[in-house]
Amino acid sequence: MLCERCNTRPASVHYTEITNNKKQEIRLCEECAREAGITGIGIMPQFVLQNLLGGLFEGTPVQVEPSYVQCKRCGLTEQDFAQRGLLGCAECYTVFGPAVGRILHRIHGKAEHTGKLPRRTGKIAGLKHELKRLRQELDAAVRQEAFEKAAELRDRIRDLERDCRGGQ
Amino acid sequence: MALKKILTDPRSRWMEEGGPEADVSVSSRVRLARDLAAYPFPHRLRAEQAEEVLHAVRLALDRPEVTKRLGKMEFMRLTELSPVERHVLVEKHLVSPDLLKGDPAGKAVIIRQDEAISIMVNEEDHLRIQCLLPGLALQECWELAGTVDDALEATVEYAFNEEFGYLSACPTNVGTGLRASVMMHLPGLAATGMIEEVIPGLSKLGLTVRGLYGEGTKAAGSFFQVSNQITLGRQEEEIINNLTALVRRLVSQEREARRRLHQEQRGALEDRVFRSYGVLQYARVLTSEEAMRSLSDLRLGLALKIIKRIPLSLVSELMVLSQPAFLIRLAGKELKPAERDVLRAQLIRERLQGKKPGADGEGNGKKR
Ligand SMILES: [Zn+2]
Ligand SMILES: [Zn+2]
Numbered sequence: 273m274l275c276e277r278c279n280t281r282p283a284s285v286h287y288t289e290i291t292n293n294k295k296q297e298i299r300l301c302e303e304c305a306r307e308a309g310i311t312g313i314g315i316m317p318q319f320v321l322q323n324l325l326g327g328l329f330e331g332t333p334v335q336v337e338p339s340y341v342q343c344k345r346c347g348l349t350e351q352d353f354a355q356r357g358l359l360g361c362a363e364c365y366t367v368f369g370p371a372v373g374r375i376l377h378r379i380h381g382k383a384e385h386t387g388k389l390p391r392r393t394g395k396i397a398g399l400k401h402e403l404k405r406l407r408q409e410l411d412a413a414v415r416q417e418a419f420e421k422a423a424e425l426r427d428r429i430r431d432l433e434r435d436c437r438g439g440q
Numbered sequence: 441m442a443l444k445k446i447l448t449d450p451r452s453r454w455m456e457e458g459g460p461e462a463d464v465s466v467s468s469r470v471r472l473a474r475d476l477a478a479y480p481f482p483h484r485l486r487a488e489q490a491e492e493v494l495h496a497v498r499l500a501l502d503r504p505e506v507t508k509r510l511g512k513m514e515f516m517r518l519t520e521l522s523p524v525e526r527h528v529l530v531e532k533h534l535v536s537p538d539l540l541k542g543d544p545a546g547k548a549v550i551i552r553q554d555e556a557i558s559i560m561v562n563e564e565d566h567l568r569i570q571c572l573l574p575g576l577a578l579q580e581c582w583e584l585a586g587t588v589d590d591a592l593e594a595t596v597e598y599a600f601n602e603e604f605g606y607l608s609a610c611p612t613n614v615g616t617g618l619r620a621s622v623m624m625h626l627p628g629l630a631a632t633g634m635i636e637e638v639i640p641g642l643s644k645l646g647l648t649v650r651g652l653y654g655e656g657t658k659a660a661g662s663f664f665q666v667s668n669q670i671t672l673g674r675q676e677e678e679i680i681n682n683l684t685a686l687v688r689r690l691v692s693q694e695r696e697a698r699r700r701l702h703q704e705q706r707g708a709l710e711d712r713v714f715r716s717y718g719v720l721q722y723a724r725v726l727t728s729e730e731a732m733r734s735l736s737d738l739r740l741g742l743a744l745k746i747i748k749r750i751p752l753s754l755v756s757e758l759m760v761l762s763q764p765a766f767l768i769r770l771a772g773k774e775l776k777p778a779e780r781d782v783l784r785a786q787l788i789r790e791r792l793q794g795k796k797p798g799a800d801g802e803g804n805g806k807k808r
Pocket of ligand 1: 275276277278279280281300301302303304305
């Protein structure tokens, strides 16, 4: 059997990847396997199949509206993004916000970061996360008519809001 | 000196003896994707900007408080390495094959002397921080990667936004930027056919399993890589703990399969292990496929104590040693596949007889 990628050399590596219960298999020659990042016991933890078969977005077309959205900072267009699946700079995440949000939802099931915050840039973000949590708590307290607790929460929210404005 | 060792010695920290659950988990890896706020992502970076990124990263890591904490790092531009040397780094799992794609200018890798930390600069993201340790040690990898991350963040501003977290060129890495993986050796589950049930189960739990196997083919070495798929909307600890728990379950399933195999088919199993050991000790020609299969059998034999007195770490070392670029680097010249098969057999034979690695012949050949 010939390698499914180059169609010239005999296939000797049978590679399988399973994600979300979806199995993808490919038979490769040694050279192509090496290029794709399959080296002996080491398989680099990235998208081997993406490397082999092309874009991540193949088969699941991203809606490209005829409108011409472009990132002012790096020049990336919506078409560029649809083609390679890569954004151009941090600003792109704002410019292409809604489209990116949809994609993130599809990949991760969620579209909101809850993990580590960088110490400097993440400070305000940390406060805002905390604020959001406190407001939810406040709603719950009001619903349960726990007025003393609600008053306490209101004070803490006010303080935090002041910190947020001060830090910006 | 240190650079030469990285490029000629097949041994790395991740192969060392004594990692937790080492009989089944070969190595653990944590990778963080990070980008600098001030620059476009690498695929849209101009040459002089790429240089600025390199410079900023180097400055951040050269600070005395960082070197004191993390140790000295070796900084290598890709352009300073020959193509074969670059592939050696891939075979040692220190850089990704993607780093070698396209123009090498503006790309670099920073490696700590024990090779437990490696940082790729200007791959798909400005920074890919990787920590690699032996056995099942995801928590330790995460802590180490976190330390490197904090050290960099002290002088460099990351691309970050409240909603999406750490921003990366590809949306699949956004959020925590964390990819954790464990390389597992599962010959027991493969031989008993249980692997066909176990793996789809794992993939339903948000994990990705990669391996060189498939219906109709005997698993080439039975090595599988298990990694998290989701990077956004979970905390890092959650990702690490979740993966660790699932790997532990897999470890006990594998041990159970091995125990059964050893009990019910003792003769056949021991025959297979000793045959492979014989091949490794005496063969004059070894294809990489046969080497992988035999080394996998040897590893199983060691874990089950069918064969003693060989450290598990030697098996990992021989697997790296058998890779094409490594052989070419040691030979010092281009080799045809047939020539590689002869050199591979020779090197494995010599190492199993106790010769020390490295072409410069340091050491007196007694390791164990
Ligand atoms: Zn091929
Ligand atoms: Zn942009």
